[in-house]
Amino acid sequence: MENILEVKDLTVNFGTFAGDVQAVRGVSFDLHKGETLAIVGETGSGKSVTTKAIMGLLDSNAKVASGTIMFEGQDLLKASAHEMATVNGNSIAEIIQDPMTSLDPTMTIGKQVSEPLRIHKSMSKEKAIARTKEVLELVGIQNAAARMKDYPHQFSGGQRQRIVIAMALVNYPKILIADEPTTALDVTIQAQILNLMTELQQKIDTSIIFITHDLGVVAGMADRVAVMYAGKIIEVGTVDEIFYDPKHPYTWGLINSMPTLDTKADRLYAIPGTPPDLLDPPKGDAFAPRNAYALKIDTQQAPPFFPVTATHAAATWLLHPAAPTVTPPPEIVRRQAIYQQMIAKGFDQPNNPAVKLNTPATDQ
Amino acid sequence: MADEKMQLPKDAFEPLQATEQLNSERIAAPSLTFLQDAWRRLKKNKAAVISLWVLVVIIILAVGSIWFSPRNPNAQNAAYANLPPKIGGGFWGFDGKANIAGAVVDAYKQAGVPKGTYYILGTDYLGRDLLSRILFGTRISLLVAFVATFFDLVIGVAYGMISGWYGGRVDTIMQRVLEVISSVPNLVVVILMIVVFKPGIFSISMAIAITGWITMARLIRAQTLKMKDQEFILAARTLGESTRKIALKHLLPNLSSTIIIQLMFTIPTAIFFEAFLSFIGIGISAPNASLGTLLNDGYKTFRFLPYQMWYPAAVLSIIMIAFNLLADGLRDAFDPRTRG
Amino acid sequence: MRKYILKRVLYMLLTLFLIATITFFLMKLLPGTPYQNQDKMSASQIHMMNVQYGLNKPVWQQYLIYIFGMVHGNLGISFQFSSQPVSYLIATRIGPSLQLGIQAMIVGSILGILLGAIAAIRKNTWADTLATLLAILGMSIPNFVFAVLLQYILGFKLKLFPIALWDNFSSSILPTIALAMMPLAETARFMRTEMIDVLNSDYIMLARAKGLTQAGVVWHHALRNSLIPVITLAGPLAVNLMTGSMVVENIFSIPGIGEQFVKSITTNDYPTIMGVTMVYSLMLVVVILIVDILYGIIDPRIRLSGSEVNA
Amino acid sequence: MVERKKILQIKNLKQYFNVGKPDEVKAVDDVSFDIYEGETFGLVGESGSGKTTVGRSVIHLYNPTAGEILFNGRNIRQLKSAKEQLEFRREMQMIFQDPYASLNPRMKVKDIIAEGIDIHHLAKNDQDRDAQVAHLLEVVGLNADHSTRYPYEFSGGQRQRIGIARALAVQPRFIIADEPISALDVSIQAQVVNLLQDLQAEHNLTYLFIAHDLSMVKYISDRIGVIHYGRLMEIATADEIYANPLHPYTESLLSAVPVPDPQYERNRQPIFYDAAAHEGDEQVRQLVEVVPGHFVRTSEAELPNYRQKAEAYRATLVK
Amino acid sequence: ASLAKNQTFKMMVPTELTSMDNSKTTDLYAATIQNNTGEGLYRLTSKNKAVPALAKSVVKSTNNGLQYTFHLRHSKWSNGTPVTAQDFVYSWQRTVTPKTSSQYAFLFEGIKNAAAIADGKKQPSELGVKAIDDYTLQVTMEKPVPYFDLLMANPTFFPQNKKVVEKYGSEYGTTSAKQVYNGPFKLTKWNGTNLKWTLVKNKDYWDKRKVKLNKIQYQTVKDPSTALNLYQSGDLDDVTLSSEMAKQSANNKDKVIRKMASTFYLEYNQKKIPAFKNKKIRQAISLTINRQKLAKDVLSDGSTAAKGYVPEGLANDPKNGKDFSAEAQGAAEKAAVAYNMKKAKKLWAEGKKEVGIKKLNVELMGDDKDSSKKILEYMQNSMEKLPGLKVTNQNLPFKTRLSRSVDGKFDMVMTAWNGDFGDPITFMDLLTSTNSYNNGKWRNASYDKNVSASKNANAANPDARWQNLLDAENTLMTEQGVAPVYQQNEFHLVNSKVKGIVYHQTGASYDYKTTYIAK
Ligand SMILES: Nc1ncnc2c1ncn2[C@@H]1O[C@H](COP(=O)(O)OP(=O)(O)OP(=O)(O)O)[C@@H](O)[C@H]1O
Ligand SMILES: Nc1ncnc2c1ncn2[C@@H]1O[C@H](COP(=O)(O)OP(=O)(O)OP(=O)(O)O)[C@@H](O)[C@H]1O
Numbered sequence A: 001m002e003n004i005l006e007v008k009d010l011t012v013n014f015g016t017f018a019g020d021v022q023a024v025r026g027v028s029f030d031l032h033k034g035e036t037l038a039i040v041g042e043t044g045s046g047k048s049v050t051t052k053a054i055m056g057l058l059d060s061n062a063k064v065a066s067g068t069i070m071f072e073g074q075d076l077l078k079a080s081a082h083e084m085a086t087v088n089g090n091s092i093a094e095i096i097q098d099p100m101t102s103l104d105p106t107m108t109i110g111k112q113v114s115e116p117l118r119i120h121k122s123m124s125k126e127k128a129i130a131r132t133k134e135v136l137e138l139v140g141i142q143n144a145a146a147r148m149k150d151y152p153h154q155f156s157g158g159q160r161q162r163i164v165i166a167m168a169l170v171n172y173p174k175i176l177i178a179d180e181p182t183t184a185l186d187v188t189i190q191a192q193i194l195n196l197m198t199e200l201q202q203k204i205d206t207s208i209i210f211i212t213h214d215l216g217v218v219a220g221m222a223d224r225v226a227v228m229y230a231g232k233i234i235e236v237g238t239v240d241e242i243f244y245d246p247k248h249p250y251t252w253g254l255i256n257s258m259p260t261l262d263t264k265a266d267r268l269y270a271i272p273g274t275p276p277d278l279l280d281p282p283k284g285d286a287f288a289p290r291n292a293y294a295l296k297i298d299t300q301q302a303p304p305f306f307p308v309t310a311t312h313a314a315a316t317w318l319l320h321p322a323a324p325t326v327t328p329p330p331e332i333v334r335r336q337a338i339y340q341q342m343i344a345k346g347f348d349q350p351n352n353p354a355v356k357l358n359t360p361a362t363d364q
Numbered sequence B: 001m002a003d004e005k006m007q008l009p010k011d012a013f014e015p016l017q018a019t020e021q022l023n024s025e026r027i028a029a030p031s032l033t034f035l036q037d038a039w040r041r042l043k044k045n046k047a048a049v050i051s052l053w054v055l056v057v058i059i060i061l062a063v064g065s066i067w068f069s070p071r072n073p074n075a076q077n078a079a080y081a082n083l084p085p086k087i088g089g090g091f092w093g094f095d096g097k098a099n100i101a102g103a104v105v106d107a108y109k110q111a112g113v114p115k116g117t118y119y120i121l122g123t124d125y126l127g128r129d130l131l132s133r134i135l136f137g138t139r140i141s142l143l144v145a146f147v148a149t150f151f152d153l154v155i156g157v158a159y160g161m162i163s164g165w166y167g168g169r170v171d172t173i174m175q176r177v178l179e180v181i182s183s184v185p186n187l188v189v190v191i192l193m194i195v196v197f198k199p200g201i202f203s204i205s206m207a208i209a210i211t212g213w214i215t216m217a218r219l220i221r222a223q224t225l226k227m228k229d230q231e232f233i234l235a236a237r238t239l240g241e242s243t244r245k246i247a248l249k250h251l252l253p254n255l256s257s258t259i260i261i262q263l264m265f266t267i268p269t270a271i272f273f274e275a276f277l278s279f280i281g282i283g284i285s286a287p288n289a290s291l292g293t294l295l296n297d298g299y300k301t302f303r304f305l306p307y308q309m310w311y312p313a314a315v316l317s318i319i320m321i322a323f324n325l326l327a328d329g330l331r332d333a334f335d336p337r338t339r340g
Numbered sequence C: 001m002r003k004y005i006l007k008r009v010l011y012m013l014l015t016l017f018l019i020a021t022i023t024f025f026l027m028k029l030l031p032g033t034p035y036q037n038q039d040k041m042s043a044s045q046i047h048m049m050n051v052q053y054g055l056n057k058p059v060w061q062q063y064l065i066y067i068f069g070m071v072h073g074n075l076g077i078s079f080q081f082s083s084q085p086v087s088y089l090i091a092t093r094i095g096p097s098l099q100l101g102i103q104a105m106i107v108g109s110i111l112g113i114l115l116g117a118i119a120a121i122r123k124n125t126w127a128d129t130l131a132t133l134l135a136i137l138g139m140s141i142p143n144f145v146f147a148v149l150l151q152y153i154l155g156f157k158l159k160l161f162p163i164a165l166w167d168n169f170s171s172s173i174l175p176t177i178a179l180a181m182m183p184l185a186e187t188a189r190f191m192r193t194e195m196i197d198v199l200n201s202d203y204i205m206l207a208r209a210k211g212l213t214q215a216g217v218v219w220h221h222a223l224r225n226s227l228i229p230v231i232t233l234a235g236p237l238a239v240n241l242m243t244g245s246m247v248v249e250n251i252f253s254i255p256g257i258g259e260q261f262v263k264s265i266t267t268n269d270y271p272t273i274m275g276v277t278m279v280y281s282l283m284l285v286v287v288i289l290i291v292d293i294l295y296g297i298i299d300p301r302i303r304l305s306g307s308e309v310n311a
Numbered sequence D: 001m002v003e004r005k006k007i008l009q010i011k012n013l014k015q016y017f018n019v020g021k022p023d024e025v026k027a028v029d030d031v032s033f034d035i036y037e038g039e040t041f042g043l044v045g046e047s048g049s050g051k052t053t054v055g056r057s058v059i060h061l062y063n064p065t066a067g068e069i070l071f072n073g074r075n076i077r078q079l080k081s082a083k084e085q086l087e088f089r090r091e092m093q094m095i096f097q098d099p100y101a102s103l104n105p106r107m108k109v110k111d112i113i114a115e116g117i118d119i120h121h122l123a124k125n126d127q128d129r130d131a132q133v134a135h136l137l138e139v140v141g142l143n144a145d146h147s148t149r150y151p152y153e154f155s156g157g158q159r160q161r162i163g164i165a166r167a168l169a170v171q172p173r174f175i176i177a178d179e180p181i182s183a184l185d186v187s188i189q190a191q192v193v194n195l196l197q198d199l200q201a202e203h204n205l206t207y208l209f210i211a212h213d214l215s216m217v218k219y220i221s222d223r224i225g226v227i228h229y230g231r232l233m234e235i236a237t238a239d240e241i242y243a244n245p246l247h248p249y250t251e252s253l254l255s256a257v258p259v260p261d262p263q264y265e266r267n268r269q270p271i272f273y274d275a276a277a278h279e280g281d282e283q284v285r286q287l288v289e290v291v292p293g294h295f296v297r298t299s300e301a302e303l304p305n306y307r308q309k310a311e312a313y314r315a316t317l318v319k
Numbered sequence E: 001a002s003l004a005k006n007q008t009f010k011m012m013v014p015t016e017l018t019s020m021d022n023s024k025t026t027d028l029y030a031a032t033i034q035n036n037t038g039e040g041l042y043r044l045t046s047k048n049k050a051v052p053a054l055a056k057s058v059v060k061s062t063n064n065g066l067q068y069t070f071h072l073r074h075s076k077w078s079n080g081t082p083v084t085a086q087d088f089v090y091s092w093q094r095t096v097t098p099k100t101s102s103q104y105a106f107l108f109e110g111i112k113n114a115a116a117i118a119d120g121k122k123q124p125s126e127l128g129v130k131a132i133d134d135y136t137l138q139v140t141m142e143k144p145v146p147y148f149d150l151l152m153a154n155p156t157f158f159p160q161n162k163k164v165v166e167k168y169g170s171e172y173g174t175t176s177a178k179q180v181y182n183g184p185f186k187l188t189k190w191n192g193t194n195l196k197w198t199l200v201k202n203k204d205y206w207d208k209r210k211v212k213l214n215k216i217q218y219q220t221v222k223d224p225s226t227a228l229n230l231y232q233s234g235d236l237d238d239v240t241l242s243s244e245m246a247k248q249s250a251n252n253k254d255k256v257i258r259k260m261a262s263t264f265y266l267e268y269n270q271k272k273i274p275a276f277k278n279k280k281i282r283q284a285i286s287l288t289i290n291r292q293k294l295a296k297d298v299l300s301d302g303s304t305a306a307k308g309y310v311p312e313g314l315a316n317d318p319k320n321g322k323d324f325s326a327e328a329q330g331a332a333e334k335a336a337v338a339y340n341m342k343k344a345k346k347l348w349a350e351g352k353k354e355v356g357i358k359k360l361n362v363e364l365m366g367d368d369k370d371s372s373k374k375i376l377e378y379m380q381n382s383m384e385k386l387p388g389l390k391v392t393n394q395n396l397p398f399k400t401r402l403s404r405s406v407d408g409k410f411d412m413v414m415t416a417w418n419g420d421f422g423d424p425i426t427f428m429d430l431l432t433s434t435n436s437y438n439n440g441k442w443r444n445a446s447y448d449k450n451v452s453a454s455k456n457a458n459a460a461n462p463d464a465r466w467q468n469l470l471d472a473e474n475t476l477m478t479e480q481g482v483a484p485v486y487q488q489n490e491f492h493l494v495n496s497k498v499k500g501i502v503y504h505q506t507g508a509s510y511d512y513k514t515t516y517i518a519k
């Protein structure tokens, strides 16, 4: 599969009064053409910093210690501010988390949406307006021609998020980075927006990096998933591999701690403790202190990536041949079972929720 | 990977015992109070720290001059009037030479000042030691500022808190009152004070106290409005805490940064206002001096005796700059959003 | 919008009425007489004088007469300028003050905005330090010191501008500069803070993500948004200019109202004190109203449909 | 079914803001429901639907515009004496949504937790106070040596547990949890939810649990109320609401919940609900108990349909 | 002398022109303008000698000094109408009418019925002034006024054009357009409140041949350093400088000191502070003040140490032409204004014992002008050298200070008095027991007797009258009723090309009728 973006060994530190925050610690991943790559992980795990590094929008106290980000033969980390300006909003576009604050409150939305056109395509005013209208209609803003003259505060949250999406899409970018595009929205509106994004992706054939910590959303959106913890990617694989056959104890914890509508357990599985302080990350596996499956080596040495399949790899010593075999939490075992079924029956078969509901495995 | 394998110790893959696991709820960093944290951030700001020290030194000098002033600031010696600055034998800028009516003369010799007597910053029109007067003036200016600040704090903070906390009609009325007060030129208020009381520090402080707290009240009101719906205040209410206690325990501490920062602006404003009053001739009464009266005296003879303006102006500017930079620094230090 | 303005104007009138009342009664508390040579006048002369100034009536009647007169634009007669109506005095004196004030406001805010913006964009560089220092210096030196320096250096020594006197536009340049220092400094500082805030906001990040260059971001998004709160500064600045103007007017011999105000205070010219106070207050409330309306125009989020604008 | 004690009864609660002004908001508009002792009542709805307002009215942070709130059979508006009010404040407590805003940043954890103890004079002396705080910290899974720290030193989950400790300090019987987990990371949400459940079992607490995360509400609640634009749409047991939603809004809400199951997600069809279309007709709608324990907001005309569906579902259960 | 081409004189004044209605003006600056834009019966020479102006000659009184008859010259107002005797009658009547509330109506005292009219007891028409015909004016006196000639040169006694006054009503004299002129110049460009105005040569003036200046440009400059800058850059020809500026310009070749009829003196409130009733205490305080040093080093604006109460150069002995102040310089007067700290301390100790006090805390009140502040600071410092005396300074705006003085709300006050005309009585009157200006309430029978005699019994007898006044001064000084401190003078820089300025200590200060700019 063709890679459109290759991130290698990206390391970003932030200088603060207390010392260097090691926000991203050697992250590597590829983005395939036309796919949706989801990056999940809890707050502060370095998701946003990674994408900001791609767009050259890191805060001024950031130091890129190492790494390359290759896009169309160019290392974006070495690009000048001017070169980045020609890439941003043109071939790489971004949707930001909070629709309430990501629009300029003093500019009409028509102007804001058409801005990328005017900057990159040196389009005439009329043409730009026409295109803007078209795109706004595409994202489902009714009566777009008239509403272009309105200001952001005249739109609801859901509409604003649509406008932000329109803005990102107006140049038909090759890569769309969506940093928690629906976290601030209600489930019902979220559903609409996600639907919209999938539709649009098919229409303009773009690659998406989708950042979220909502595993439900990931399940619906992603082709592949990268799980981040404490500035590192600790597991990467196709969406089915991550959800049905995860290998990293953190991924287990993540999936397991989320009740589904049919979870009946008396207690939820909870990952104990809190994430490490990135000012001074632990020597070995950063997850070890919270990991019930931790091995001695976890406290001494950070695990390398162990490949599981061609598309699936995880950074945990448990995959080391010498490691003891452990039994994952029951929910994971259950999922692995479903996965085996699916491999057997083929993935295309619709999975009937009603069937799941009656699966005895959930009633532990 | 092959290399790594070889390095691995034998028991590497034994599960970690629970006891060996790190206490995941541990907080490693030493415990800092909010103020300590702010102080730490402030220390990063060189300008603010220098300003702080400059202010400390100025305050020590100004207050200390009560006991060890170089000379009595009010002791006159009309024969030694308007002597330029001189230090020791004299060097550039401090050589005791004056340009009187076009000719450079040794003013000390002309005035018959005995050898060995010199005035570091010169003397004023009554032959008083300018250095001592500047120290004295600084003290009075600071006094005006601090007294005024005190009232500012008491009235402004209380007013703002009450207005913001009770909201509704109380707030509307109190805001109208504020509007009215702020629409009266404060010069008028000063005049009235000077008439009702006597001219001097007290009247000026009173006037500043009456008009100077408006900004504070507005800021505190806005903050209180914002804060009163914050969940920690609601939590205190659900616990049954009384309004008075909420104000003291919850509101006030959280307003403290706003208050301190506003104070840092109030102080120079007060000093400045006093200087302005001195300029229009209703400042501190003689023979007391403030930086304002010194400046006012100095600027008039600026062409001939520039030092009489420059030194008080320099001291005033240093104080103002220091307070301003410190205020800026404090604002950043108290702002949790500030990183680095 | 119209309803909002109407409501505000009503409040304004109420405010002014209150101020008039307060100043009136406070003036009655002031000791001293307005008459220069009272002791050389006979009792009947003084009586006639009091009649002429309406001082023989009970205070409440004087008050009613004053308020009634004020509504009709009659602010009484100056003591200092015998027979001169205060309204005429103000009318002939306000022009230069307004001109200076407006010029200083324009110069000060434009330069201040520029300086503040540069400091914010080049945050933590020498340009920022320089701009900040300049701004603080502007706030730290009393404007009479500026005025004297400007007069001596630019006027007297270099002969670039008239030393003083009020003849033509060029004679307004030095006082304008002296007067503009304060608004310049305050605007610059405020602007810097606001701009830094705005530059850290999400929509600026998004604008960069759209591919706008630094200049484009600043010009199209940051400037306007940081300006909005800066506008609120206009009210207090206008007040500063009013009181500051008397100093500059004095030094540059400008027939302004500020200078007249100080004079009326030192000569117990009550009608003038009250009149000028009213005019100052009026200007102040009008400025505040204009600022609020401007605010609504510049910031589309604020609907002027009756909700309060002032924070 | 055994008749259970109603600890809280809400009758026709209305809570309007800015009454009489152009920006009047009917945040809560004629809401009635009861909560039984020892149960967890979940309240779900989208942002701005009035969930928080209901919670705050119940704990008497607002004076209701209309309606009655009976706690233990007593109208909370008629608690006249200071003693009665304090009593009420002890019995009912609240856990807040925002773990960052709900703790006074200038107070030590110890003092935050002990605030209630101080107000209600529950400690005999300082030593006792410290001991109680230490115990509470332990209960919520924190260390005693955290007591001298300041809130900002804690992570979101830890803070939320401090907030819980504060509420528990006065030994309440009823706790309103206003979205206590929405601001937390998934991995930490479970910690808090488990804690809440443990506490309920241990102290026989009653919860009004407010959230917009349907899966968590469903998991923790016994019964659920669905609120939309300040009006209750449906009340039923958690299982029934999920398995047999009657109101189209509830259906829509359920259909929109993303599930961490790619297979399921690939096939999920969201149902959209158009309030204007649904409520736009001039019919009078009210919350009606369609079958015992299952309430739906309905008009006379729609009622038979709902009832039929509900009865059909009940029938499958009996089987 | 050869005249420069441009006969424009640029003059600075420190305060604005507040009124041009000569019934109402109170300040010297207005009087000066009136003196140059109007014309009365006489003008004064620089030696204060009256010379004919509208009167064809300087007339001698008849009927024991009770009547004057003036024959007027034919002349015109600037609106073309002739100046007649009726204009004088109208003007004078208007000034004394209480309704006009002229603050200088008291100058008419001595003219028949003037006081009674001012008191509202008689009609203005009963004033002792009559137009016999258009060009004959007759003045009837109640009692002889020895300084009558001086008054006739005072702008308060200038004629007014009835038609014009009535046309403008209360607006008369409020702008340059709302009045008419009959003097050497006409006032223009004065809108009533502005800071500058111009006098232009009056084409209708009867004696216009003697007038050389085309224009006098007045500019109000309140800031002394601005004034100096303007002078040095040639924007002004005549500026007044205050203390520091003056001191620094002491060697300037353009320096001109204008002596003024103005004494600054210290009043003790004997009513409020009983200790001040003690003569030794008063003397002691006075002796601490080094007046020479004060004038030279502290004020250094040309002011001089006071030699007595009546200022130097105010009036001359009618017999020998000697200055009153010089003539009064006896031992007592000299001792009264001397500086002698030793003696002061001795007297102070004695005085304290007599009064029975150990210490004394008093307030020293004065104006809030710069010079006044300096003086007070200096005096405070000097006085506090007396053991047990604590002085607090209080600087107040002029009018507030004035009213507090009159109301007796002070301990010590630094008062100034400006003579209204060139006769000692303008000073002497103030300190009589009944005069309300006697703020300190110092009372002395012999002083009262002498002053009264000079005004009544000896009014027509210049020599005896003169002696009365000298005696009064002597009593005042011996008793230390007040402590004169300094005589205020004005420090000017005047362009050396400006010649022929006539200066008077009292009344209208300047006469520019014969002023010109030399080449
Ligand atoms: N300018 C900065 N200075 C210092 N630290 C920073 C800065 N920006 C980010 N960080 C730190 O870097 C780490 C990673 O942050 P990042 O924003 O990438 O997290 P995230 O995974 O996007 O989290 P979230 O889910 O909350 O958005 C965090 O610990 C954050 O505090
Ligand atoms: N004090 C108030 N004044 C005016 N309007 C208010 C006030 N409090 C709440 N509202 C309005 O009432 C409505 C309901 O608000 P509420 O906070 O109860 O919603 P919510 O369901 O808790 O939403 P969220 O999920 O966002 O917390 C909203 O439209 C809100 O804007």
Ligand SMILES: [Mg+2]
Binding pocket: A047, A048, A049, A179
């Ligand atoms: Mg992020």
Ligand SMILES: [Mg+2]
Binding pocket: D051, D052, D053, D097, D179
């Ligand atoms: Mg809520």
